[in-house]
Amino acid sequence: MTQLFVSGDLVHCDYGGKKRNGVYITDRDGMAVVKLDSGYNIGVTPDACSFVTRSPPSPQKKTDVPQNRSLSNLAIVSTGGTIASRIDYRTGSVTSQFDASDILIAIPELAEIANYRTIPLATILSENMTPAIWQDLARAVFDEIKGGAQGIIVTHGTDTMAYSAAALSFMLDTPVPIIFVGSQRSADRPSSDNAMNAICAASVATSGLGEVAVVMHATTNDDYCAIHRGTRVRKMHTSRRDAFRSLGVEPIGTVAYPSREVTLSPGAVRRGTQKPALHDKIEPRCGLLQFYPGMSPDILKAYEGYAGLIIAGTGLGHTGTVLIPQLRHLAESGTLLVMTSQCLNGRVCDRVYDTGRDLLAAGVLEGGDMLPEAALVKMMWVLGNEKDTKKAAGLMQADLKGECTRRSAHGL
Structure with missing residues (x-):
């Protein structure tokens, strides 16, 4: 007959061919979750456990916090x-x-x-x-x-x-x-x-x-x-x-x-x-989108009305050319677009390949070596504090808090 345990009960359990001591925590999906003396949790059948004793509540001792004026x-x-x-x-x-x-x-x-x-x-x-x-x-x-x-x-x-x-x-x-x-x-x-x-x-x-x-x-x-x-x-x-x-x-x-x-x-x-x-103003209507091969331009329609969008593109900062018309539409509608790279190391340069040049012409800004998530947070902050589109674009490409560098050091 399966024994019933209460959280905190001390138990013996058979596991791996050995008898082990532990604390019964809970029942999950028909298995008893037991914390072993080592600190790790295991799951065993309740029948594999035997009751030892009921543990009293742990004392919640409070002490005065010492204040050291020299610290x-x-x-x-x-x-x-x-x-x-x-x-x-x-x-x-x-x-x-x-x-x-x-x-x-x-x-x-x-x-x-x-x-x-x-x-x-x-x-x-x-x-x-x-x-x-x-x-x-x-x-x-x-x-x-x-x-x-x-x-x-x-x-x-x-x-x-x-x-x-x-x-x-x-x-x-x-x-x-x-x-x-x-x-x-x-x-x-x-x-x-x-x-x-x-x-x-x-x-x-x-x-x-x-x-x-x-x-x-x-x-x-x-x-x-x-x-x-x-x-x-x-x-x-x-x-x-x-x-x-x-x-x-x-x-x-x-x-x-x-x-x-x-x-x-x-x-x-x-x-x-x-x-x-x-400076606690934030514009929350910003998004972060990672490009993947075969991405449909329809996905970009979800960002219509957004104040800004960070794109994590491939390599030097690319998306499929099929996305460019919809990106141009977003830019013309007032959405600030900034390109970062999924590579994380290195920097975006959209002037090397035709796709990059087309993205620049569509209104996408280069994000330099900013990390995608840092770029997203920066965009929320910039657009929360600067409503002028050209000034906001300039701030996104400026180094404000060490988030971007003018050049990438070798090996980083």
Whole structure:
């Protein structure tokens, strides 16, 4: 007879020919989900499990947050990321913590780096991020800067972190570091990267940096984190701890671990270079379209009425010639069109082949070496702040926050 278990029950289960200890989490699709002592979850038939004991609720101990006047004062703005998460061994679940005392309990090394104020802005999966939330985030960060924070940490899910980092790069002029950080693997996994990423992010937030950046593992080892400019970074792997890469440029710095030594590149913007300013207007009626062979021009009709459209073309920046009449129609109707490349490295040049020249004649602008997602966010910001079409076109091709370069360096 199948036994009934309650979340948090300690159980023995037969798996792989061995008896293993674990915590019963839930029943899913007729299988019992059990968290093993190693931290990994397995699915076994309920009959393979035997009850051991019922675990009492985990105590939720709060402690006073120590304030050290010799340390910097940082703000942590959370959007649902996992700068600190803790396992409830009663249920086997992982919860993100937004209270400063919870963060220091989970990652006590942070107390050696700074004092913290925490602002829980949102609790969302990063695929649910929107331009409206970018605006709320920029305003919250700006308020913390004006309130005296010497650095800001933004915790964020990794899937769309590059979009949000680019958005704040354009929406804020900052004299202090604004550091985005996330975790590829949750705290219940032995290979979690959350603690090291958070420690490195706090170290950069107290450094001499003065711009928006993403700080994440640089390798699969726990040796150092890379500091990526907010407009030049991309998530390049679904699950590796070193998923984030600077594209077209080198990272703007590194953080050694466990020494926490921050090294900034000569091109990194320094603390205090800019005066704080908020430019939070956004035009959300912009799109990003990736060209593929055989794409029908009818797809472009969905973008009629849009203020702008970023195209991720092939190679030097091409689409099939069959799309050009509809692209010309969009441009003549007032939609700003900018071409980027799916190649990610290198730059668009539509003057080499006939197709490129025809695209230019149709009203498509070259996007240089901008990343498609950074170009999309930039277009939303530009069109939200500049209504003159010619001026907006000029801004799209100008380097505003390190998102494009005049030339591509060899090997990048």
